[in-house]
Amino acid sequence: MLLRQLEYIIAVDTERSFTRAADRCCITQPTLSQQIRCLEAHLNIEIFNRQQVPVVPTLEGQLILEKARGIVAEVRALEQFARQLNRKELAVYNLEAV
Amino acid sequence: MLLRQLEYIIAVDTERSFTRAADRCCITQPTLSQQIRCLEAHLNIEIFNRQQVPVVPTLEGQLILEKARGIVAEVRALEQFARQLNRKELAVYNLEAV
Numbered sequence: 001m002l003l004r005q006l007e008y009i010i011a012v013d014t015e016r017s018f019t020r021a022a023d024r025c026c027i028t029q030p031t032l033s034q035q036i037r038c039l040e041a042h043l044n045i046e047i048f049n050r051q052q053v054p055v056v057p058t059l060e061g062q063l064i065l066e067k068a069r070g071i072v073a074e075v076r077a078l079e080q081f082a083r084q085l086n087r088k089e090l091a092v093y094n095l096e097a098v
Numbered sequence: 099m100l101l102r103q104l105e106y107i108i109a110v111d112t113e114r115s116f117t118r119a120a121d122r123c124c125i126t127q128p129t130l131s132q133q134i135r136c137l138e139a140h141l142n143i144e145i146f147n148r149q150q151v152p153v154v155p156t157l158e159g160q161l162i163l164e165k166a167r168g169i170v171a172e173v174r175a176l177e178q179f180a181r182q183l184n185r186k187e188l189a190v191y192n193l194e195a196v
Binding site for chain 2: 001002003043044045060063064067068070071074075077078079081082085086
């Protein structure tokens with residue numbers, strides 16, 4: 001599983017469109033579709049109902065999307081935490097005294 | 099940031115060695131080192147003190163590792179959740195009635 005695959009399904013869910021999601025992620029639509037198919041194959045779960053317009057997640061897809069959002073949020077939090085460490089906003093060096 | 103970069107720093111922290119971590123991850127040691135350097139550059143944080151033998155995380159690295167372990171655990175939980183959905187262990191279809 002790739003982090004960007006989670007970002008792609010979140011983008012499709014947000015945009016309700018593979019084309020707009022691809023634009024949002026700055027990749028081609030075939031690449032986005034392929035990556036999402038790879039994730040669906042890895043999880044053995046169909047995340048989106050492609051027959052509907054606009055595209056909607058399946059019931060199982062909704063549950064996967066909820067967890068994917070949590071993981072991506074944790075990754076963003078790690079990056080934010082690293083920026084805070086770089087700006088020395090956190091008293092990390094005080095931990096040495098613990 | 100790549101999920102596998104988080105897995106690599108966890109492996110080095112567990113094995114206390116880049117060589118053993120590479121073996122554990124089934125990749126070459128130069129690939130592992132390069133991926134970890136990429137992550138350190140992305141976060142602008144030195145995660146490991148390479149002067150020490152056995153290798154140890156820096157103080158900032160320990161904080162990053164703690165968060166990385168949380169993210170990787172969430173990813174494993176998502177995969178486990180998908181397996182449960184596939185085995186219909188979760189009453190997902192009942193949600194349609196909600």
